[in-house]
Amino acid sequence: MKTWLGNKSLKPTKNAQIEVGVRKRSLKLTLFYNYLFDYTYLYPLQGGGFTYTNVNAQLYGMELSYIKDFNPKTSLIVNASTRRGIKSPKGSLRDKDLAEVPPTRVDLTLKRKFNRRISILLNGRWQDSQTNVDSDLKERITPSYFVLSAGLDYKRKRLKLSMKVDNLLNTFYYEHLSYLRNPYYVGNLVPEPGRSVSLSLEMTF
Numbered sequence: 001m002k003t004w005l006g007n008k009s010l011k012p013t014k015n016a017q018i019e020v021g022v023r024k025r026s027l028k029l030t031l032f033y034n035y036l037f038d039y040t041y042l043y044p045l046q047g048g049g050f051t052y053t054n055v056n057a058q059l060y061g062m063e064l065s066y067i068k069d070f071n072p073k074t075s076l077i078v079n080a081s082t083r084r085g086i087k088s089p090k091g092s093l094r095d096k097d098l099a100e101v102p103p104t105r106v107d108l109t110l111k112r113k114f115n116r117r118i119s120i121l122l123n124g125r126w127q128d129s130q131t132n133v134d135s136d137l138k139e140r141i142t143p144s145y146f147v148l149s150a151g152l153d154y155k156r157k158r159l160k161l162s163m164k165v166d167n168l169l170n171t172f173y174y175e176h177l178s179y180l181r182n183p184y185y186v187g188n189l190v191p192e193p194g195r196s197v198s199l200s201l202e203m204t205f
Contacts, residue, residue, distance in 0.1 A: 001151045002049070003045065003048060003049030003050070004049060004050055005045065005049065005050070005051040006051070006052065006082075007051050007052045007053065008038075008106075008205075010038075010039065010040055010052060010053075010054060011038040011054050013036055013037065013038050013039050013040060013054075014036070014037040014038060015034055015035070015036055015037070016034070016035045016037070017032065017033070017034045017035075018032070018033045018179075019031070019032045019033075019168070020032075022024045024065045026066060026067040026068065026069075027064075027065075027066045028064070028065045028066070029064050030062065030063045030064075031061075031062050032060060032061060032062075032063075033058070033059075033060040033095065034058065034059045034060065034115075035056070035057075035058055036056065036058070036059065037056055038055075038056070039054065039055050039057040039087070040052055040053075040054060041053055041054070041055045041057070041087065041093070041099075042087070042137055043093065043203035044092060044136065044137065045093065046112070050124040053090065053091070055087045055088055055090050055093065056087065056088040056162075057085060057086065057087040057088070057098055058085065058086050058087075058098075058183040059076075059083060059084070059085045059101070060082075060083065060084055061081065061082050061083025061084060062081065062082050062083075063076070063079075063080070063081045063091065064079070064080045064081070065078065065079050065080075066078040070111075072110075073112060073113040073114070074111070074112050074113075075110075075111050076108065076109070076110050076111075077107075077108070077109040077110075077111070078107070078108055078109075079106070079109075080090065080104075080105065080106045080107070081102075081104070081105055082103075082104040082105075083101060083102065083126075084132065085098030085099075085101040085132075086098055087092055092136065093136045093138070094136060095133045095134050095135045095136045097135075097139075098134065098192050099133070099134035099137050099139045101108075101130070101132065101176075102130070102176055103127055103128045103129060103130035103144075103176055104127070105125070105126070105127045105128070106125070106126045106127075107108040107123065107124070107125050108123065109121060109122070109123045109124075110122045110123075116155070117154055117155050117156060118152075118153070118154055118155075119148070119152075119153045120151065120152050120153075120159070121150065121151040121152075122149075122150050122151075122154075123148070123149045123150070123151075124146065124147070124148050124149075125146070125147045125148075125149075126144070126145070126146045127144060127145055127146075127173075127175075127176075128139065128144050129142060129143045130142050130176040138145070140189065142175070142176040142189065143173075143174070145171060145173035145174075146171065147166075147167050147169075147171050147173065148167070148168045148169050148171075149164065149165060149166045149167065149168055150164070150165050150168055151163065151164040151165070151198040158204045158205070159201065159202070159203055160201070160202040160203075160204075161199075161200075161201055162199070162200045162201075162202070163198070163199050164197070164198050165195065165196070165197050166193070166195070166196045166197075166198070167192070167193065167194055167195050167196065168195065168196040169180070170194045171194075172191060172194070173191065173192055174189045174190070174191055174192065175192055177190065
């Protein structure tokens with residue numbers, strides 16, 4: 001079991017941020033940069049365990065969204081994001097990579113309406129491998145993956161019946177989640193759920 005110690009000398013984090021956005025019709029692009037003064041960060045103890053310290057850190061990246069209407073019944077939605085985090089060395093913290101930063105991700109969603117009652121949805125999610133990990137905290141690399149999901153909606157008067165299949169291909173994958181804090185700091189990656197089916201029924205009054 002790991003030892004966790006507090007630090008009453010921690011300073012509050014201050015943030016200096018720049019954000020630039022561009023919007024043109026159905027395209028939206030946002031670029032951002034954050035400089036974090038005295039960012040609260042995990043600090044390894046000699047002999048095992050952790051406490052907390054303040055470090056200066058930078059977090060920057062990009063977010064993009066786009067909608068394409070092929071016709072009144074068919075549309076494509078694209079969402080993408082990428083970010084990078086680095087920190088200044090301090091004490092035993094020598095790795096410049098900031099922990100718990102999500103990797104590049106792209107979501108594609110295709111929607112199709114057949115008539116006023118029936119519509120389908122197909123979603124593909126790709127996430128790149130995260131190799132910029134903090135070796136000081138023994139953060140682990142997570143591989144890239146692609147997950148496909150599908151949905152079907154049926155509407156009739158006040159009723160709506162929906163069926164969704166997540167992880168249609170039963171892909172084995174990991175999210176780049178927090179493995180530094182309890183209960184994940186056992187060193188084991190926790191896989192995401194496999195194929196799952198959900199049904200829902202809605203009624204409006």
